Amino acid sequence: MTAVSNIYPTAALRAADAAHHIHPFTDTKALNAEGSRIITHADGVWLTDSDGNRILDGMAGLWCVQIGHGRQEVADAVHRQMSELSYYNTFFKTTHPPAVALSEKLAELAPAHINRVFYCSSGSEANDTVFRMARFYWDQMGKPEKKAIIGRWNGYHGSTLAGTSLGGMKAMHGQGDLPVPGVHHIDQPYWFGEGGDMSPEDFGIQVARKLAEKIDEIGEDKIAAFIAEPIQGAGGVIIPPETYWPEIKKILAERDILLVVDEVICGFGRLGTWFGSDYYGLEPDLMPIAKGLTSGYLPMGGVLVSDRVAEGLIDKGGEFYHGYTYSGHPACAAAALANLEIMQREKLVDYVADDIGPYLQKRWTALGDHPLVGEARMKGLMGALELVPEKGNRSKKFANEGTVGTLCRDISFNNGMVMRAVRDSMIISPPLVLSHDEADQLVAIARKTLDDTYVELKRQGKV
Numbered sequence: 001m002t003a004v005s006n007i008y009p010t011a012a013l014r015a016a017d018a019a020h021h022i023h024p025f026t027d028t029k030a031l032n033a034e035g036s037r038i039i040t041h042a043d044g045v046w047l048t049d050s051d052g053n054r055i056l057d058g059m060a061g062l063w064c065v066q067i068g069h070g071r072q073e074v075a076d077a078v079h080r081q082m083s084e085l086s087y088y089n090t091f092f093k094t095t096h097p098p099a100v101a102l103s104e105k106l107a108e109l110a111p112a113h114i115n116r117v118f119y120c121s122s123g124s125e126a127n128d129t130v131f132r133m134a135r136f137y138w139d140q141m142g143k144p145e146k147k148a149i150i151g152r153w154n155g156y157h158g159s160t161l162a163g164t165s166l167g168g169m170k171a172m173h174g175q176g177d178l179p180v181p182g183v184h185h186i187d188q189p190y191w192f193g194e195g196g197d198m199s200p201e202d203f204g205i206q207v208a209r210k211l212a213e214k215i216d217e218i219g220e221d222k223i224a225a226f227i228a229e230p231i232q233g234a235g236g237v238i239i240p241p242e243t244y245w246p247e248i249k250k251i252l253a254e255r256d257i258l259l260v261v262d263e264v265i266c267g268f269g270r271l272g273t274w275f276g277s278d279y280y281g282l283e284p285d286l287m288p289i290a291k292g293l294t295s296g297y298l299p300m301g302g303v304l305v306s307d308r309v310a311e312g313l314i315d316k317g318g319e320f321y322h323g324y325t326y327s328g329h330p331a332c333a334a335a336a337l338a339n340l341e342i343m344q345r346e347k348l349v350d351y352v353a354d355d356i357g358p359y360l361q362k363r364w365t366a367l368g369d370h371p372l373v374g375e376a377r378m379k380g381l382m383g384a385l386e387l388v389p390e391k392g393n394r395s396k397k398f399a400n401e402g403t404v405g406t407l408c409r410d411i412s413f414n415n416g417m418v419m420r421a422v423r424d425s426m427i428i429s430p431p432l433v434l435s436h437d438e439a440d441q442l443v444a445i446a447r448k449t450l451d452d453t454y455v456e457l458k459r460q461g462k463v
């Protein structure tokens, strides 16, 4: 590959990118001053940049490349589908074989009470669909006053109007006067950051009770749904205390409110189960999906719909005025089918549960002994390292939140691995096909990165 990568004119590409391309979630002025890294190839868990550097993709792209990069089988399936039927819609009493086959496959993989899917092109669109579908459901059930939706602070549900509103990212809300009316937020189960002197177990119960309090405050008869990720991803791999989900389940069992479990990250094997709901024993009414559905090979999302919601959405009759030009896109559906076929054939979900998951967890959590790390946590193949200025003191944080995380992320990239920084914690979510040897390399680079970051912080007098 080096011979090929030599032909990339890095400086020229960087200049053109800076002149014409506005990147997502980016301070464009700062980026343009520095210049983008240009990724030209990827294979398995390895990325190659335009200078020929090989970089371990510790984030599976953006939490999505379950089967690893560059699987020819997916490219072939898409090519075949495009040669046969590259596009047709599913609006006007039409369907096509890939949409039919994928819907059947998803019904088979989803929990038993879920048998239907509505398609879109991303996780954000899935949550826009959730927003409208939950309200439409209650209209259909003769309870049109049930409109409010409760989300969580520091939850992430995408970047469109509904996605941003349902999510609890205050910086995002601040740009554009969001959330939209009718969306409310409760505290997150983030023990390390917000648990104070409580035990994780007590904190899990206390923070779950906030849902009951919020429901009482608004009135159960005015609430359509509660939405949450099984484990918050973009919020910083917030793994809830073991007491949290059982308490939420108890609260919702006594109340007539839809449970929406956002499976965009936890779905498709990330936790060693097909869905995060399987891991935590949840029975969601709606499950938004995207990312791992196609391993990111093509953009596709959807909302998995329970039999209960189908009663309002379908059995009552009447048109739901909602859909996308690309709902069920044949080439994307073909990519999803090929991706799921690989996941099943290679038993990747079991591999995460019984093999690479425990293998990496053990080595990753051992990084907790590093002087810079306040907590090292991991479930399935998603993990975090909390960087702290004073080990053993959870309440002490670095000044200018985020600068140490960004420093560590840049060092990691230069050391040959993508880790993501969320505030001052480091995040990984590698492809599910990670081998033992690659897991060892991942942990070795992470440790070297922590060492290098520590030396730099010492030099700056921050630790």
Ligand SMILES: *Cc1c(COP(=O)(O)O)cnc(C)c1O
Binding pocket: 063, 121, 122, 123, 124, 125, 127, 156, 157, 158, 159, 229, 233, 234, 262, 263, 264, 265, 290, 291, 301
């Ligand atoms: C990424 C993500 C989304 C948004 O998906 P996009 O495809 O980026 O629109 C929604 N929910 C969760 C939990 C996510 O991680």
